[in-house]
């Protein structure tokens with residue numbers, strides 16, 4: 019169940035008459051527990067309560083009590099040994115009149131009248147596996163409103179299918195935006211009279227809903243008519259009382275979809291919510307899914323938490339404004355200068371969704387301005403921060419509509435907080451006629467037109483808010499001469515996940531600037547466009563992105579160009595989880611990169627999570643891999659310098675499958691043991707090595723070919739390889755038909771082979787490397803070092819090497835993806851003495867021996883992080899200890915230090931080339 023569905027179920031339960039015996043189960047059901055789980059609890063088999071209540075392990079201990087005993091029952095639940103033993107997260111007591119609950123982790127409580135408990139459903143969302151953020155717990159209005167509006171939206175589309183067509187969807191979305199505005203306005207005295215909008219519809223429309231659309235349309239007409247034009251408009255008295263709102267919101271078509279009885283009652287239901295509680299930043303993100311048929315299942319889930327947004331905005335510019343505020347103290351002139359500066363700041367989010375970054379930026383800037391006004395003794399002063407300085411581009415029209423509305427609501431709410439309700443109301447209507455959110459494709463639009471720098475690029479002025487074609491937001495800023503800050507979390511989309519259209523968008527945005535752009539993630543388009551924009555404006559920018567753009571093969575492609583465009587990373591957050599409300603959502607791993615076109619004088623800010631702790635460091639430089647190291651880009655190297663061995667990709671078959679043999683097929687060849695020994699080998703790739711599965715191959719050298727093809731079963735397979743290769747459209751494969759008994763390469767260790775699989779789970783703490791005997795050959799899903807010294811294995815098995823590979827080779831989805839040219843040939847190693855080599859050889863032997871002790875456990879078993887055998891772990895620890903001492907004379911403190919050292923050595927190693 020998603021949060022919206024849970025809210026609905028909980029509200030339904032709260033509306034029903036209280037039934038003491040059934041309540042605990044109904045409560046758990048409302049939070050998504052399955053019928054079988056409830057059945058087992060009812061039967062007592064999983065109910066662990068020691069108080070005659072219902073205790074679900076790791077979740078909740080509920081007890082229904084006699085009237086007036088709620089507080090003492092909650093005490094009993096808190097003290098109950100079963101609550102502690104079963105690790106109940108929540109305790110809950112109710113008598114049907116009063117409701118009390120406590121979160122055993124944070125100690126927070128809910129105390130309310132029974133029917134009100136539904137308003138606190140956010141408090142219990144963890145019961146459904148949804149980890150909530152504080153804002154939702156404290157204010158579940160946004161989820162509730164999203165759920166109600168969604169019902170209305172779906173019902174209206176049912177009654178008016180033509181409004182759901184591509185042509186009319188924008189109109190439908192615009193209608194919803196109008197409704198949301200009216201609901202907010204009627205609860206905040208913007209409309210004069212309590213619940214004026216909802217009450218008017220309830221009273222004036224027929225109960226059978228037949229004229230609901232006409233009534234609403236008439237109200238919209240009034241909101242679009244100036245007072246002086248009202249007499250000519252011949253309004254009915256009930257419409258006459260509505261103010262002029264407009265600003266484009268109510269101009270244009272006044273057509274309203276028709277309402278069924280159900281839709282009408284949904285509308286009244288939504289209207290009765292208390293819309294003063296709306297959080298424009300949260301609500302906007304949640305409501306977006308309403309208009310998206312595919313996304314609707316995740317309704318209310320897409321919510322970007324305010325602390326995450328502040329991770330972008332604070333270091334980008336807000337922290338600096340706050341520092342200036344501190345420095346200004348009570349100096350009126352300095353405060354005035356700061357206020358003037360703030361008034362000219364433009365914030366631009368070119369993938370703004372429902373505008374949450376813009377809303378938060380606006381609110382934070384208003385808070386700083388309010389403090390200035392307070393210190394200057396001008397608390398009543400009208401704000402100097404124009405909404406039109408908050409620009410956005412958004413491709414989906416509903417989100418763009420909501421973004422504008424969210425900003426309008428945020429402005430009103432700030433006015434109420436900082437200046438008072440009366441002042442807020444006095445200046446709120448009519449809405450300003452300016453279009454500052456552009457609906458369009460950010461990778462195809464000219465950012466200089468959408469967000470023009472001072473005095474240039476303004477082509478024409480839009481004359482209203484909602485009626486101007488949405489791609490024409492080309493208006494100048496109210497206050498000239500300021501800085502621009504670009505921010506947001508644009509769509510990430512790796513190269514393989516991009517649709518053809520998105521690929522073309524990316525091409526349009528970056529192909530003039532970057533040659534090999536096709537390997538790049540979609541989000542790179544925003545970085546490049548921002549870099550180009552910053553080169554002709556006064557601007558800094560910061561985006562949230564997947565960490566793939568700072569790892570592996572994207573780094574040389576993207577960052578060498580960004581460096582040429584004078585991009586200096588002045589702050590960065592290294593990888594962290596960007597969560598939303600989706601149940602069991604592990605969240606995507608993201609980074610935040612803040613870029614300035616000028617080298618900043620102060621230290622750069624590097625935010626990292628080290629061993630679970632969030633740490634900020636001031637560092638001299640942040641490079642493209644987001645480490646505090648010199649600017650260096652790791653590029654593929656074709657060979658490996660000594661003393662490490664040469665690593666080659668395994669043998670590529672190009673054989674149609676006829677040289678490769680499963681165990682059964684091998685049996686079917688009917689070879690005697692000497693023939694088997696002579697003509698076949700174990701065929702090892704990633705899967706065979708890691709999971710221990712067995713495959714074989716024909717391995718025929720030229721000398722023994724004649725003898726081999728005497729054997730019919732071998733000859734037939736060789737013939738089939740020949741035919742398959744001849745039928746290929748690839749020239750190289752056809753050429754290989756001349757030696758059909760062989761692989762493309764015929765590399766094999768005379769004594770031994772070190773195997774390194776290409777792909778490996780990111781959960782393993784070490785890369786899976788192994789040693790094969792001479793009866794095995796490696797296929798092209800792994801790399802091999804043939805007859806190399808064993809200390810190579812020690813290096814590949816080290817933490818140091820894993821960190822390097824994870825950083826410079828990048829990943830396939832989330833798995834490590836090894837590359838010899840990118841990861842092995844570039845790996846910096848200090849000079850190794852004879853003694854070092856023999857120490858490392860011993861460590862490698864110890865690792866292999868430790869594995870042997872668990873025969874026949876596979877590599878997958880042995881390196882399962884939860885089950886790794888202690889002796890193996892210790893062998894790796896010793897290996898790391900010995901290797902790291904060679905690097906710096908002691909163990910590294912953490913991976914950050916490892917990486918910094920490796921980059922330092924790499925810079926030295928490649929010195930002149932970088």
Ligand SMILES: C[S@@+](CC[C@H](N)C(=O)[O-])C[C@H]1O[C@@H](n2cnc3c(N)ncnc32)[C@H](O)[C@@H]1O
Pocket residue numbers: 303320321322368369370371372373374375411412413414417458459460461506507508509523
């Ligand atoms: C990850 S969301 C972020 C939105 C918002 N900041 C939030 O946190 O909810 C990315 C947004 O970019 C929009 N988008 C995707 N491709 C776009 C494009 N080419 N141009 C403009 N916006 C785009 C999506 O519709 C979506 O609203």
